[in-house]
Amino acid sequence: MKLPIRLSPVVTLLALGLLALQPASAVTVIDPTNLVQNTLTAVRTLELINNQVSQLQNESQMLVNQARHLARLDYNVVNRLRVTLASTERLLAEAQGLAFEVQRLDREFARLYPAEYAHDTSGQRMAQEARERWRQGLDGLHTAMRVQAQVAQNLAQDESVLADLVNQSQAAGGALQAAQATNQLLALQAKQSIQAQQLQITQNRAIALELARQAAAAEEARELRRRFMGSGTPYTPYPVQFYR
Incomplete structure (x- = not known):
């Protein structure tokens, strides 16, 4: 599921909170834009994986249906x-x-x-x-x-x-x-x-x-x-x- 762009402020606040909690000597500079892009990339990757899983499930069901249609009738008169x-x-x-x-x-x-x-x-x-x-x-x-x-x-x-x-x-x-x-x-x-x-x-x-x-x-x-x-x-x- 694709996350809306409104997540960008949330990511920005998260980055600011991390800056506030760390001491001045250990402050790491975080690029908010880079963090948002990485998060969106991860979301898209997860969505792609979910689509692939769904496709594999559909193919598996299709094989099951084919096997059922090819099953022989164990009855002969x-x-x-x-x-x-x-x-x-x-x-x-x-x-x-x-x-x-x-x-x-x-x-x-x-x-x-x-x-x-x-x-x-x-x-x-x-x-x-x-x-x-x-x-x-x-x-x-x-x-x-x-x-x-x-x-x-x-x-x-x-x-x-x-x-x-x-x-x-x-x-x-x-x-x-x-x-x-x-x-x-x-x-x-x-x-x-x-x-x-x-x-x-x-x-x-x-x-x-x-x-x-x-x-x-x-x-x-x-x-x-x-x-x-x-x-x-x-x-x-x-x-x-x-x-x-």
Whole structure:
């Protein structure tokens, strides 16, 4: 704090008092102007030191704030999300019927859902394939229902994860912790989106199996009707006389 110029008379009186107290033989000549200048220099030096101390305190607080913003969030829910997502993936891997692999699916589909039956296909084989198609449609519906049940069970765990992440985000002490909590919230949203896609895949698969079964049944019926009618001359009715 800078002292006002009114201190000069005070310094002058102080110098005069010192002259009065000392004996005549020990009187020292004091320059009042020099004393005032020295005092003002000391005050300015003290003020400069105070400013430097304040600056150092501000820099120290700034470093503390930076450290708080760079502090990592000691909380991670990624493993919990992976566990719940793996449960639905396991159900897809256990799915019966047509495989989810494209090459295997093409081979099985061409065998069980032919666009046209060969003339030498036996009736027993046609019956076996019809029953296998029915079984695959049933397995497709079962898989879709299992995935639905698993997704419903995962919702309770997702709600718990969401509540924990919201609490961590609100209690975040710095920008990095808040950003990490937000990223984990986005991971939860992505995981739920993947689950929804898996559920949609299994449902659409069950519908596609049923439609393919109906188309194959129509082709089977056409082939059986062709065999029943035969390729010869159809029957022509004519009157028969039993008695002359």
